[in-house]
Amino acid sequence: METKIDLISIIDLIGLIANIASLILSILAIWLALYFKKESDKVNQNTASILLDVKSDAKALSQVAMPELQAYGQFSRQIIGRQVIGSVPTMEVDNLSVNPPNIPQPKPAQNPNTQTGVA
Numbered sequence: 001m002e003t004k005i006d007l008i009s010i011i012d013l014i015g016l017i018a019n020i021a022s023l024i025l026s027i028l029a030i031w032l033a034l035y036f037k038k039e040s041d042k043v044n045q046n047t048a049s050i051l052l053d054v055k056s057d058a059k060a061l062s063q064v065a066m067p068e069l070q071a072y073g074q075f076s077r078q079i080i081g082r083q084v085i086g087s088v089p090t091m092e093v094d095n096l097s098v099n100p101p102n103i104p105q106p107k108p109a110q111n112p113n114t115q116t117g118v119a
Helices: 002-085
Strands: 092-094 097-099
Touching: none
Parallel strands: none
Antiparallel strands: 092 097
């Protein structure tokens, strides 16, 4: 009879130790979650302030650079337009058919045997 009591008390002691370990781990997990949330809030706040700095710098840069880019684009279109106008043939579109200039049209294949379709 004493062996049953000893066995039950050992199992109870192991269960008690497991419950205490589980309680300690759960408290540690809650503390870690709160700690990492606090740290991520700090990082989020820093990121938001950096984003505002970047946004204001980008706005100032675009105000300075946009007229230059527009002038460069207009100049490039003028230069490219001068080079392309004389070298590219134009295509005539009439009644939804396209007839490019100076391109020979392929001749249809001649089929000597019109009944079987075999050459």
